[in-house]
Amino acid sequence: MASKLVVSIADMCVSNDPSAVLITYSLGSCIGVSIYDPVVKVGGLLHLMLPESKIAPDKAEKNPCMFADTGVPLLFKEAYKYGADKKRMIIKIAGGSQVMDASGFFNIGKRNYMALRKIFWKNDVLINKEDIGGNVNRTMCLEIGTGHVYLKVSDREEIEL
């Protein structure tokens, strides 16, 4: 029986339990980051909300998962504890939607994405798959046993990412 572990907003979960499925619902402008090491079969899922922690350093200290720049390093660190290796990590991201006409003030989705790209680029890791932007609502899950990532976009059928 698969055990479903729900990752809420500004939250993360790392696991090496082959029966676990990590799932996060309702990604609007937030982004879900899934990492997976296929050799040791360790994976993690982060639901980040905003790009940079400098907007509220005290809150970032309390909960690093809120921000891309503090959440992503923590996600990797947790996975390393289970023997995951950066070089083997498969990274898939989804979310970052925008409201319509989000020219200036409302482009948090896009800025979340830019922040992630910057972090990964600086750390020399590639984003393997992504489903970003638009004005849709996404649900994302990671199967620890297989490393498969599934995505449900608004009211459409679930697809593999």
Place this chain on the structure above:
Amino acid sequence: MKHIRIIAKDIKELPPLPEVAQKVFSLLHDPKSNVQDLVKVIQLDQAMTANILRLCNSAYFGLKRKISSLQEALVLLGQKKLHEIIMTDSSNKYYKKAGLGYNLEKGELWKHSVACALLSQILVQKTGLPEDPFLFNAALLHDIGKVILSTYVRTEYDQIIRLVKEQQYPFLQAEKEIIGIDHAELGARIAEEWNFPEALVEAIAQHHVPDTENYISCTVHLCNLMTIMMGIGTGYGLADYGKDDVMKKLGLKEKHLESCMVELWDELQQAEELLKY
């Protein structure tokens, strides 16, 4: 269009907000009027009194000791908070089951509404926007039209979504085009039927397309966008316009939105009692 006449009947049949809510509104209009009258009316209703006390004692308000009377609540939380609690309690029954047509699970529309109401107060505190006695209520009740329209959106879902997907309609306009009325307009009609103050009727009517001269509408508009961006009551998606002129009018920057979203997240962790109901 065929639905319009039945919808008009639905509005009439919706059970009205309890009398205490009307009392709150008149108190908001006239701060000199007597809050004790309000307390007396609530006390007549045991279930309501119990619920209100339960909310007062919830972690969200962080009271150091448990209170057991409305008088204590008034003293320890103040009149403003007590009003907010009464309105929250009074509006819960409409929202708790609604939302299916909007791809919202049971309880999500309620969560969205409470989150907007909390966020409206966070915006005021964090960005120095003016206080307005009706702002909390407008944010709490902005989607009241969905309570009725949800059923019709469900029936006409495929057509509405086709406009959103293929012709880039905002969800609201798609509702209007297919059903003949959108949830903002319908919400305003409900508000009128319930004799809400004009300020509230307007804010509900305009919450997706606010008149930049109307402060409450603009603020509620922002609260709605920020919560759906955070995935709270997002439903189908973010098919809605974000109005930059609203931000300019209110003198807000991106960083304000972001820090208010952080604060909201924090408050929601404490607000479980309000959210589950």
